[in-house]
Amino acid sequence: MTTCLSIDLSRAIARRRAAELPHGGPCHHHRRLPSPSAQMPLVYPSSVSLFTVSSLFLSSSMLRRRFSCSLSPFLSHHQRYPQKGSLVRPPLRSLYSLRFPIISQKVLSMAEQASNSSSQSQRRYSNRLASEHSPYLLQHAHNPVNWYPWGEAAFEEAKKRDAPIFLSIGYSTCHWCHVMEVESFENEEVAKLLNDWFISIKVDREERPDVDKVYMTYVQALYGGGGWPLSVFLSPDLKPLMGGTYFPPDDKYGRPGFKTVLRKVKEAWYKKRDMLLKSGAFAIEQLSEALSTKASSDKLPDGLPQHALNLCAEQLSKSFDPVYGGFGSAPKFPRPVEIQLMLYHSKTLEDSGSAGKANDGFQMVYFSLQCMARGGIHDHIGGGFHRYSVDECWHVPHFEKMLYDQGQLTNVYLDAFSITKNLHYSTVARDILDYLRRDMIGPDGEIFSAEDADSAETEGDTRKKEGAFYIWTSKEVDSILGEHAPLFKEHYSIKPSGNCDLSRLSDPHNEFEGKNVLIERNSTEALVSKLGMHIQDYLEILGTCRRKLFDARSKRPRPHLDDKVIVSWNGLAISSFARASKILEGEPEEMKFYFPVTGCNPKEYIKVADKAASFIREHLYNEEISRLQHSFRNGPSKAPGFLDDYAFLISGLLDLFEYGGDTIWLSWAAKLQDTQDELFMDKDGGGYFNTPGEDPSILLRVKEDHDGAEPSGNSVSVINLIRLASIFSSRRSKRYRLHAERLLAAFETRLKDMAMAVPLMCCGANMLTVPSRKQVVLVGQKPSGEFENMLAAAHRGYDPNKTVIHIDPTNAEEMKFWEENNPGISLMARNSFSAEKVVALVCRNFACSPPITDPLSLQSLLSKKAPSSV
Numbered sequence: 001m002t003t004c005l006s007i008d009l010s011r012a013i014a015r016r017r018a019a020e021l022p023h024g025g026p027c028h029h030h031r032r033l034p035s036p037s038a039q040m041p042l043v044y045p046s047s048v049s050l051f052t053v054s055s056l057f058l059s060s061s062m063l064r065r066r067f068s069c070s071l072s073p074f075l076s077h078h079q080r081y082p083q084k085g086s087l088v089r090p091p092l093r094s095l096y097s098l099r100f101p102i103i104s105q106k107v108l109s110m111a112e113q114a115s116n117s118s119s120q121s122q123r124r125y126s127n128r129l130a131s132e133h134s135p136y137l138l139q140h141a142h143n144p145v146n147w148y149p150w151g152e153a154a155f156e157e158a159k160k161r162d163a164p165i166f167l168s169i170g171y172s173t174c175h176w177c178h179v180m181e182v183e184s185f186e187n188e189e190v191a192k193l194l195n196d197w198f199i200s201i202k203v204d205r206e207e208r209p210d211v212d213k214v215y216m217t218y219v220q221a222l223y224g225g226g227g228w229p230l231s232v233f234l235s236p237d238l239k240p241l242m243g244g245t246y247f248p249p250d251d252k253y254g255r256p257g258f259k260t261v262l263r264k265v266k267e268a269w270y271k272k273r274d275m276l277l278k279s280g281a282f283a284i285e286q287l288s289e290a291l292s293t294k295a296s297s298d299k300l301p302d303g304l305p306q307h308a309l310n311l312c313a314e315q316l317s318k319s320f321d322p323v324y325g326g327f328g329s330a331p332k333f334p335r336p337v338e339i340q341l342m343l344y345h346s347k348t349l350e351d352s353g354s355a356g357k358a359n360d361g362f363q364m365v366y367f368s369l370q371c372m373a374r375g376g377i378h379d380h381i382g383g384g385f386h387r388y389s390v391d392e393c394w395h396v397p398h399f400e401k402m403l404y405d406q407g408q409l410t411n412v413y414l415d416a417f418s419i420t421k422n423l424h425y426s427t428v429a430r431d432i433l434d435y436l437r438r439d440m441i442g443p444d445g446e447i448f449s450a451e452d453a454d455s456a457e458t459e460g461d462t463r464k465k466e467g468a469f470y471i472w473t474s475k476e477v478d479s480i481l482g483e484h485a486p487l488f489k490e491h492y493s494i495k496p497s498g499n500c501d502l503s504r505l506s507d508p509h510n511e512f513e514g515k516n517v518l519i520e521r522n523s524t525e526a527l528v529s530k531l532g533m534h535i536q537d538y539l540e541i542l543g544t545c546r547r548k549l550f551d552a553r554s555k556r557p558r559p560h561l562d563d564k565v566i567v568s569w570n571g572l573a574i575s576s577f578a579r580a581s582k583i584l585e586g587e588p589e590e591m592k593f594y595f596p597v598t599g600c601n602p603k604e605y606i607k608v609a610d611k612a613a614s615f616i617r618e619h620l621y622n623e624e625i626s627r628l629q630h631s632f633r634n635g636p637s638k639a640p641g642f643l644d645d646y647a648f649l650i651s652g653l654l655d656l657f658e659y660g661g662d663t664i665w666l667s668w669a670a671k672l673q674d675t676q677d678e679l680f681m682d683k684d685g686g687g688y689f690n691t692p693g694e695d696p697s698i699l700l701r702v703k704e705d706h707d708g709a710e711p712s713g714n715s716v717s718v719i720n721l722i723r724l725a726s727i728f729s730s731r732r733s734k735r736y737r738l739h740a741e742r743l744l745a746a747f748e749t750r751l752k753d754m755a756m757a758v759p760l761m762c763c764g765a766n767m768l769t770v771p772s773r774k775q776v777v778l779v780g781q782k783p784s785g786e787f788e789n790m791l792a793a794a795h796r797g798y799d800p801n802k803t804v805i806h807i808d809p810t811n812a813e814e815m816k817f818w819e820e821n822n823p824g825i826s827l828m829a830r831n832s833f834s835a836e837k838v839v840a841l842v843c844r845n846f847a848c849s850p851p852i853t854d855p856l857s858l859q860s861l862l863s864k865k866a867p868s869s870v
Contacts, residue, residue, distance in 0.1 A: 128153075129202060133633040135562050136172040136204040140181060144191035147202045150211055151638075155697065158199040158236035164269050165238070166198040166262075167215060169230040171206045172562045173400050173452040175466065176246045177229040183249045184258050190249060193259060197266045198233075205230070206449060206566060207630065207637050209644075210691045214700045217291075218283060219243040233265050238697055239280030241265070284699050293703050294685030295745035298738075304751060305744075305765035312755035312762045313345040313361060320364050321392065325371035330392040330505050334372055334385060336408035337707040337715075339365055341759035343415055344800055348766065362419065369416055373428045376517035379470065380492065381550050383435030383596040385409055387453075391503035395519050396512070399453035399467045399559075403440065404710050406432050407572030414576070414583045418798040426587050430597045433580055433605060436573065437598075442563065445611025446619075446632065447573045452560040459557055469559050471515040472549070473498075480552050481545050487538075488545040491527060492518040536592065543594025550596065565632040567616055567641060568710075571648030574609045575655040581606035582659045585792035603788070609656050613665060616649065626675045643690045643704070643713035646676040650720045658804045660791055663817045666727065670821075673724060676717070677739065686746035687714055705747050707760045718743055718764030726773040726803040729822040740768055763800070770801050772845040776862065778806040779829045780838030790838040793855035797862055809833040 128148050130141040140147055148154035158165050168185075170177030184190045194200045205212035205228060212230065218240045220226040232243035242265070250257040256264070268276060316338055319327045326332050346361035372378060375394025377386050385405055386397035410432045417425035440448045454464040474496040478485045493499050494516045500507040507513075528538045584602035593599030620629045620636055628641030628649070653661075653669035680688040682703065689701040690713060704712045718740050725736035744751070744765050747758065755762050767773075776794045780787045787806075794804045808814050809829045818826040832839045832851055840858045842849040852858045 133564075133635060133637065134172075134204040134207045135560075135564060135633070136170060136174075136177070136207070137202055139172060139178075140185060140202050143181065143185045144188050144195075145185050145200050146191075146195045147200050150201055150203050150208055150697070154199055154201050155236065155238065161199065162236070163197065163199055164241065164265065165234040165236065166194060166200045167203065167230075167232045167234055168200070169203045169205045169212050169215065169232075170228045171204055171450075172564075173450045173560060174228045175452075175454055176227075178454065178464075180229050180231075180246050180258075184247070187249060190259060190262075193262045197262065199236075204564075206562075206564065208639050209630075209642060210639070210695070210698050213690065213702055213704075214698060215240055215243060217287060217700065217702065219245075221287060221290075222283075235277055235280055238699060239277065239284055241269075241276045241280050288700055291700065291702050292685070293687065293705075293746050293749075294682070295687070295742055295748070297745050297748075299741040300744050300748055300751070300765060304748065305762075305769045308751040308755045308758075308762045309341075309345055309348070309766045312341055312759050315756040316342060316759070317361070317364065320368075322367075324393045325364075325368035326394070327368070330503070331388050331390050331398075332377075332392060332394055333388040333709065334377065334405060334409055335709065336405075336412045337711050337760045339368065339412040340415070341763055343412070343419070343798070344763045344766070347798065347800070365412075366416060366420065366422075369413060369425065369428070373413075373424070374520035376519045378428075378431075379435070380518045380520075381470075381546050381553060381596065382439070383431040384439075385432065391505040393502050393506075395502050396500050396506040396517050397467075399470055401451040402709075403436075403447060403449050403566070403569040404572055406436055406440075407569065407574075407576045408710075410576035411579060414579055415798055417586070418583055418796065421586065423587060423591065426584055427593070427597060429576075429580055430584065430593070430599075433577060433608075434596060434598045434600075437608060438596075439561075441608065441612075442565070442615075444615050445608070446565040446615045447570050447612050448561060448563045449566055449569060450562040451558075452562075455559040456557040461557070467512070467515075467517070469553065469556050471512060471517055473514055474516065476552075477516075477549070480548050484541050484545050487531065487541060491520065491522070491524070491542060492516070493521045494518070539592075539594050547595040563633060565615070565620075567620055567628055567630060567645035568648040570612050570616060571645070571650070571652035572710075574612050574649075574652030577605045577609035577612070578652070578656040578659040578661065579795075581609070582792045582795040585788075586796050606656070606660055609652070610661060613653060613656055613661075617668065626671050627679075628672070628675075640692055640694070642692075643676070643680050643688050643717075644710070646672050646680070647688075647713040647716040647720060650676070651716050654720065654723050659795060660788070660806070663814050667817060669720075670724065670728070673720065673736075680713075681739070682746070686742035688717055688743065703746065705750055705758055705761060707758050711760045712758070714743060714747065715758060715760035715764055718761060719767060722764065722767050722773070723803060726775060727805060727822065729824060732821070737768070740764070744768065767801055774799065774802045774862075775843040776802060776804045776858075777825060777828055777832075777841045777843060777848075778804070778838060779809065779832045779834075779841070780806075781810055781835070782806075782808045784838070786838045789855050790840055790858065793858045794840065794862070796859050799862065802862070 125142050125144045127141060127143060127146055129137040132138060132141070132149055137147075137149060148157070154165070168180075203211050215232045215234075216226045216230055219230065219232065223244070227245045229246055230243065231245060231247060233241045235241060244261075247256075247258040247261055249259060251260050316327050321327070321329065324332075327335070327338050342361045342365050346358040346365070349355075349358035349361065372385070372394050375389060375397075377389045377394045377397045378384075379386065379401070384401055387400045387402055387405065389395055389397045410429050413425045413429040413432070416422070417429065436447065439451070442448065453466045455469040456462070456464050457468045472494065474489065474494055477489055477494055481488055488494070496514075498507075498512055498514045499516045499519065500512040502519075524538070525535075528535050531538070581602050581604075584605070587602075591599075616628075619632050620641075621627070622629075628645050629636040630639040630641050630645055631637040650669045650672050653665045653672070657663065657666040657669070676688065679692040680690070682689060687703045687705075690704045691698055691701055693701050703714060705714050706712055707715050721736045721740035721743070725733040725740070727733075728736070744761070747761060750758055751762065751765060778787070778790055778794060780790070791804070791806060805825060807818060807825060807829045815826055815829070818829070828841060828848075832841060834853075837853045840852040842852070842858075842861055849861060852861065
């Protein structure tokens, strides 16, 4: 355990880039790392009592010092591991190699034996989780543990029995969650201890992020890291007593197993209860104080937005990997918010005349995006991206696929295409979207959450292994592809001995010996030249081969699909589908596509976005009270909508409108913003809490600001408010800007000292300083080809400081909307309308360009630094 030592984290993070474990923590390193409890001990070596350890870290002075210097910026649900040499804590791999050199093979052997608990279970047991909808909870419905879902029934039973609560938090595609279930929760001996001494509660962290946030924050604050499964012991009034992550069932290597932990907690509960309760109450009190960020003024100091933007870009640039791309070292995550920051910063440099510096930033982004797309983190056969790579070269991934990655990555590839017109980026964007359309969308347009990393190697096999669905032997490829196998194998570096040896981190324990993860290491042009082929013929063969392998792969047992529908993640996907529908109109008409890209008309994508938004409105929105529910599976979940749900959905709806959707989506976005302000805004301190604060069982209200695997709700909200202010008029517009200014003021310290932790918020802060956001107003009859062409032209270039408004003066409903919300737009529509043409007006600083009726002229005008005006 590392103490604080008065570390200046702002300087520390400037010196090194912290590798991140977003959405999965230790769970995701199961192939190459020891069990998470190796670095996250609930109980120290058996000579140290549980109570002693708890008292030490919950003592007043220690806790205050620890909170004051280490809660920020790492108090998010995304665990961060500093690089080698960091003053905060050593990397997980270093900890492991120094302290536990013999654990890995044993733990990995246990991990390989993990399987789908529902299929392995003898079904002799059934608990309260059987009536739940969450896939994760249902996976545990037939454990011998008397699980409760989170709720009053469990809390009352704990009070009635005067027993502590064991809280286990995970999610359905989490590997180490599966391992702990097989080893402990299906074990009758362990179940008896839990049932006799504790009230056991199981929580799906994707269904209840509010519950997870409270106790993950507690564990991270005390132990410097976290992950899933999260294992926390609580008092009957839900105060945390102690916690950790994964625990093996039995004592090994001088460390306590789960059964020992249970006995020690039970003993401490009966012998040292008063101290434990005081410690838990004090921990919550200190966390609440540490997380109570408040604005000291109404807006940021002059110059701070530009300083934060420059600082974040500078820090990211220092961590750039010039060999393999990306920011930071292994494990490598495709953190789209960093790409967004670098693109935005480079655009501001370009607009200010610093073309050379701008090009440096652009090139870092382009190189990173190309390396990611060529790497094994990209599913070359089926499309989409895996969660992260365990090595520095984007090769061997953790094979889980998350919806939030797909939506965000699509958008940054679309941005790169908008700037460069390079078809490589548009093809990757299509690849991701077509994967979602094929595998991740339900019958009513809902978009599912995730696909597991693990699957059985053969039908009927009860043992699951990571990557089994995705990896190939050289013989398999020969058998399936026949005469084209040599070409394909050279292109994707497939070897008889396996190719997972590019880095010592890729497969240190030879789990993938003889297996191949497809990766493009050689230049396509060089290979084409070597074979003396025409490029189109070569690409046609590759596409045909991918299709054959896809068909063969489809016969394998599929990874588990988490078909839960999460509002926030659907919001990210809605944005990407809507934007693609117009940005991809910039591809040449003769463009050829190869499997797994379908080559559909880009207009098909906005239909997907529209249908997904309609599903959420129909199934997860209460029109009467204007409130969202968080998720859906066989019906809405019990959890209310959280800040991310509102913020991400509003962002998606604004994109859906701007890229051609109906004004109904813009109207709904404005209503949701009103509800968000009512439920989450800190009227006194500025910014938004992540929960409504109406559930007494949620002990902490956090103002999340960390932009990690997902952007924070506060960062997205800043940009939403700026966009809404540019659409609506007068008093409403002013209110939006004031809320954005107050929000940023609440996070002044973070922007000043820890800019790299909030890249998207840095972009938002800078957007707010732009003197007047550019507005493009399109007036014409819908639907028509001319209108679609003009709308595509309006979106062809990359400009985050632009709003596109479109209006059809012949549509009475649209005119009524604008008359009520921005009379200037309706007046502009009446005065500019032509029955024969679509008219575009580019406005800034309350002045507009002369009417434009040609798409190319509109593109030309928008590409200029400042529009002409009259």
